[in-house]
Amino acid sequence: MKQYVIIGGDAAGMSAAMQIIRRDSDEPQVTTLERGGIYSYAQCGLPYVIEGSVAQTDDLIARSKETFRKKYGIDARTYHEVKSIDPQKQYVHGIDLELDQPFTIPYDKLLIATGADPVIPSLPGNGLQGVHTLKTIPDLERLQADLHQHRQVTIVGGGYVGLELAEAFASQHIPVRIVERNGQLAKMFDGDMASLLHEEANAQGIEIVFNKTVTELRADTEGRVNALYADNEAFPTNLVVFATGIKPNTSFLRETDIELNEKGAVHVDGQMKTNLANVYAAGDCALQYHRIKEQHDFLPLGTHANKQGRIAGTNMSGTEKSFQGVVGTSIFRFLRLTAxxxxxxxxxxxxxxxxxxxxxxxxxxxxxxxxxxxxxxxxxxxxxxxxxxxxxxxxxxxxxxxxxxxxxxxxxxxxxxxxxxxxxxxxxxxxxxxxxxxxxxxxxxx
Structure with a gap:
């Protein structure tokens, strides 16, 4: 009986777990370690709960922890944060956050599917009341609770999440401002095309501030954010959402010899293997081969995470299958437009x-x-x-x-x-x- 350990309980991790359960006929022992409390939820759907197209956060959960345990026999654990791995002895070490106790688990095959964390710039006031990110369901619930009383929103960042959030707030008639340090929204587009998004934002009453870097957040007498400073210009606001990108959650690997790129994403081959024996990686913490660029790239999207997780699980269980790479396809809605x-x-x-x-x-x-x-x-x-x-x-x-x-x-x-x-x-x-x-x-x- 093989011991499979998967770090991460969302798209890549659970896609891999299901492949192992279906393909390994020798009663595999699959343990999944999730540092949060929720398994298999649709992160991409979070803004649409605010917008109203999704009725409630529970609708974003594909399978619960109990389903994985009872129906599929997976030892699905929550609030288990991995702190390090020992690739020589093949152990995973971490903390059970509920019991505040350390744990150690042996593995025969290990998958790193830890995803990515939102980036919050290091600046004065980033920990004030009313300052948010959006990556998890608890993030969304905190943001929704805050919206009931505070409705002057500033979004920092004009990428995918920033624009989807701007649309969500605008649909609820909440005044919204986007502060973008570059000269255009959606920098993944060329400037001539992005100008169409600028025109739509202006037509729908969304304020855009270009070429400004946020330097400080200031609070009122009760400790809540009431002003955002960008290059010494003050913008009144009582709710700030940072949508300034994500970084791979791989800091616990720094003491190993695993190969990471400059952003901390794990290098993998076509079978999702890392350079460490019996260690695989998939999803937002891993790189993807870009077929047009003919090089590895970091494109953290749910489609890639599900595909890479499925391929990782297939190879871990003994059937060879290769990831064929990506061409960099993405789409989002912004008010009346689709881009x-x-x-x-x-x-x-x-x-x-x-x-x-x-x-x-x-x-x-x-x-x-x-x-x-x-x-x-x-x-x-x-x-x-x-x-x-x-x-x-x-x-x-x-x-x-x-x-x-x-x-x-x-x-x-x-x-x-x-x-x-x-x-x-x-x-x-x-x-x-x-x-x-x-x-x-x-x-x-x-």
Whole structure:
């Protein structure tokens, strides 16, 4: 009987655990260690509880700890924080936070699926009442409780989470401000495309402060935040949410010889193996191979975590399967707009010194003669030497998701711009023009 230990009880960890249970026929002993109190919940759904599309936090939980224990025989533990591992003797050491007692568990195979923690800049006042992050269900519950009385919100950071939160607050008619240290929102997009998001924010009454770095938070007489200072300019606020990115939760590995990148993410091969014997890693604490960049990258998304966890569990249980990499596809809603991207942007191509150009096309989501058609803004990035597609960005009110998935599939299979005209895409006037806007954009290269 093999002893499997998995550190982390969310997407990657529990995807791996289920594969082990299903594939290892020798009655495996699977122990999962979760430092929090909740297993298998949808982190990406947290802003939509505030927005109202999700009725309650319980709806975000896929399987409870009790389900994993009783139905699948997994020794699923909560409030067990791992402090170190001994890869030579193959032990995991940590603290049972409820009992305040140390524990040690032996393993034959170990998976590190510890995810990532939100980054809070080290600055005066970051621990005041009214200062929040959003990564877990308890984070959300604290934020919701605070919203009942304090409704002048400042979000620090204009990335995915910051924009999703801004939409959620705005939908509830809560005044919201975004402070972004760069000159645009959604820096994963090129500036010309991100300008569409700026226009939408302004149209919906969201205040945006660009090119400002938060330096200090100040409190009122009761110890609650009442002002945010950015480069010495004061902004009144009584609730602050930091959405300034995440960092891999791997500090407990620093005393080992495990290979980490500069951000602390674990290097893994195609089978999710680390450089330590019998130690695997998956999810937001691990790197992913980027098929377009042809190098490892840190792209912490739920889709990658589930896939990597599934592949890790498959390999741990003795069946070989390889992770085929990512092309960098993502999508989010911002007020009336949907914004999506895949591959690399024009500025990324320049940074990677790839010979590239782009083409821009403004089309419509359905047949152009329909009265309710919506504009689609499409940008395609391609190699100048062989017209190979490198990336795409699409922003519009409707039809974005359909097109970005076509482009992501094309990227995965290394299609050239010249081949797009041959694609047999679905057509009927309520759904498309006779030439899809993606094909229309690609034809402008020829």
């Amino acid at each position: 999506a991207r895949t591959g690399i942007s024009e500025k990324e191509a320049e940074r990677l010194e790839v010979p590239a150009e782009s083409v821009y096309y403004k089309g419509t989501d359905i047949a152009g003669y329909f009265t309710d058609k919506k504009p689609l803004h499409i940008k395609l990035v391609y190699r100048t030497d062989n017209h190979l597609l490198l990336g795409a960005q699409i922003i519009g009110e409707s039809g974005v998701d359909k097109r970005i998935d076509v482009l992501a599939t094309a990227l995965f299979h290394r299609m050239s711009m010249d081949e797009f005209e041959d694609l047999d895409l679905s057509y009927a006037p309520p759904y498309n023009g006779v030439w899809d806007p993606v094909q229309q954009a690609a034809r402008r290269v020829n």
